[in-house]
Amino acid sequence: MRALKPSWQAVLAVLLCLIALALGAMSTTEMAASAQPSSPTAYPYLGIKGLMYGLAVVAALLSMLALAPALEALVLCVGSTAVALMLVSGITGFEGTALAPYFLLLIAAWLLGWRCVAVLSSIKPSQRWISTLLRLVIPALFGAWILFLWEAITRGAGIPFILLPPPSAVGVRIANTLPVLWADINQTIFRSVLIGYALGCASGFLAAILADRFVFLRRGLIPIGNMVSALPIIGVAPIMVMWFGFDWHSKAAVVVIMTFFPMLVNTVAGLAASGHMERDLMRTYASNYWQTLAKLRLPAAAPFIFNALKINSTLALIGAIVAEFFGTPVVGMGFRISTEVGRMNVDMVWAEIAVAALAGSVFYGVVALIERAATFWHPSVRGG
Amino acid sequence: MDSLRSKIIPVTTILLVIVAIWYVGAMAMNAPFQRDMDSRNNATPSTMEFIGKTLSQAKPTLPAPHQVAQNFFENTFERKITSNRSLVYHAWVTLSSTLLGFAFGTALGIVIAIGIVHVTTLDRSLMPWIIASQTIPILAIAPMVIVVLAAIGITGLIPKALISTYLSFFPVAVGMVKGLRSPELMHLDLMHTYNASRSQIFWKLRVPASVPFLFASMKVAVAASLVGAIVGELPTGAVAGIGAKLLAGAYYSQTIEIWSALVAGSVVAALLVALVGLAGRLVDRAMGGRPA
Helix, strand or coil: CCCECCCHHHHHHHHHHHHHHHHCCCEHHHHHHHHCCCCCCCCCCCCCHHHHHHHHHHHHHHHCECCCHHHHHHHHHHHHHHHHHHHHHHCCCCCCCECHHHHHHHHHHHHHHHHHHHHHHHCCCCCHHHHHHHHHHHHHHHHHHHHHHHHHHHHHCCCCCCCCCCHHHHHHHHHHCHHHHHHHHHHHHHHHHHHHHHHHHHHHHHHHHHHHHCHHHHHHHHHHHHHHCCCCHHHHHHHHHHHHCCCHHHHHHHHHHHHHHHHHHHHHHHHCCCCHHHHHHHHHCCCCHHHHHHHHHHHHHHHHHHHHHHHHHHHHHHHHHHHHCCCCCCCCHHHHHHHHHHCCCHHHHHHHHHHHHHHHHHHHHHHHHHHHHHCCCCHHHHCC | CHHHHHHHHHHHHHHHHHHHHHHHHHHHHHHHHHHHHHHHHCCCCCHHHHHHHHCCCCCCCCCCHHHHHHHHHHHHHCCCCCCCCCHHHHHHHHHHHHHHHHHHHHHHHHHHHHHHHHCHHHHHHCHHHHHHHCCCCHHHHHHHHHHHHHHCCCCCHHHHHHHHHHHHHHHHHHHHHHHHCCCCHHHHHHHHHCCCCHHHHHHHHHHHHHHHHHHHHHHHHHHHHHHHHHHHCHHHCCCCCHHHHHHHHHHCCCHHHHHHHHHHHHHHHHHHHHHHHHHHHHHHHHCCCCCC
């Protein structure tokens, strides 16, 4: 058992810290201030510069001691996050003045964060709840680091606001415009998407049952359905807007068309999924077509149907948002995105996209939860 | 003969039924406007004349199939391909950014997949985000990418291709991760007994095993890439491309133009998917694959 276990990330982080220290001033204001020591002016990291370097180096060195992996990950996580937070908060008011040492320290902190994730992913826990926790924590850390880097780079390098606003600005914008965002969600999600989704999936399902009943219909429809899935169906949006007007009806119509075929194709595939043995068993019970369908073939098709429902949850959102680019009343996510882009309010666009992403994930998550509850017998859910 | 009975006849029948429904729909949807016109002109056409007129309006609510076909034919074959009314020209504009984006997207997807398969950290941290990002309506950022890049002076092919890249790299990355992991333990063990190095296992076992997955996901990616290019053309002010054609048609209610642009988009999509499928089959045969 050795006392040291060096990792390239930690070594590189220490090296970067040393180079950054040697380079000196972290921002142009600091450089100007140290050029004229007689007239003290405020500059970023006035008091906490040493603390930041110290934290980074200490965390890096500690992580190379032979610690328990959990402890090592904790040290790295705390160290890297604290440094990143101090970096991000310290630059406030001095955006765009950062010099090379700022970015070197940022990279050092990021390397420590990477090392932390690497340590965490190498842990092979015995208990189930720990592995579940790790499965959530690791991606969460990764996501947090993307946000840190985004924030630190946009603000440190002073990237123009319209090009890429920092996430904090987007967050502020979300908090300030909640009523508008809620009205957009109400229009796009609760009207266009949900109604169109329900109608499209239901009609696709019914068509699949029909296609299952009549072999001729199935042979004709399935090749067409497969073909249609490759086509840019979204292009019917302008036609639907002409037919059904600017309000949500036209968007719901686009969503119906987009969700119909995936449902049809998947359900037909699912209805063929039950085995011969089971079907023979049903025949020995003298069950008719509908009994076999309800008691054997539909339950067996459930995983396929839920797969279609999941695919459609994303398609429905895309369809509704893009259809709104072709004309809407003055509310709706697609409308907001296209008009705010025109007015160069990029933070509002990002806020709307964040909300759309959240809505998409929640929608998908709800369908996935219903799937777990409905197909509890399936091996992929039982984890057998 | 078998494929004729089990495929071609049913598919043709269904297509004929769709065309018939389309004609009936065109008559029904165009009738109110036509009745309006007739009553204004004090015309009293016979039923057959009336039906004929509903199928030959200049800006019908639903154009009849033959009107779309005629417009498509005119704009595809009878115009010079450099003319900006030619569908070939618009299709080419869309196709070029589709292909560029598809090439970038496929390359990026493969690189990410290789990273995920070989680096555990990436697998545990990046993979969940890639899967989660499938649930996000990514197309929503298309207008912003176009406008923001135009603001800093990047216009033309690149922004549209970026959107296509964005849409096409997810299927490829996910498919390739599955494909590179598809070799069974037995095969991996065999490579170990040969004392194969990591790179030898990669090139001689994982890569060949992933090829079918690559082409399957490339089919999805190329379709997504075309959708990305079309949507990417919407906010550019309708200059050129199939998406621009759709938008222009929507502005001036030229329904026949919209429909023929849609047909052009569908033809391009079908060609692209068929080409990728063909390439997949050729590669499969060149690698010694036998029909299962």
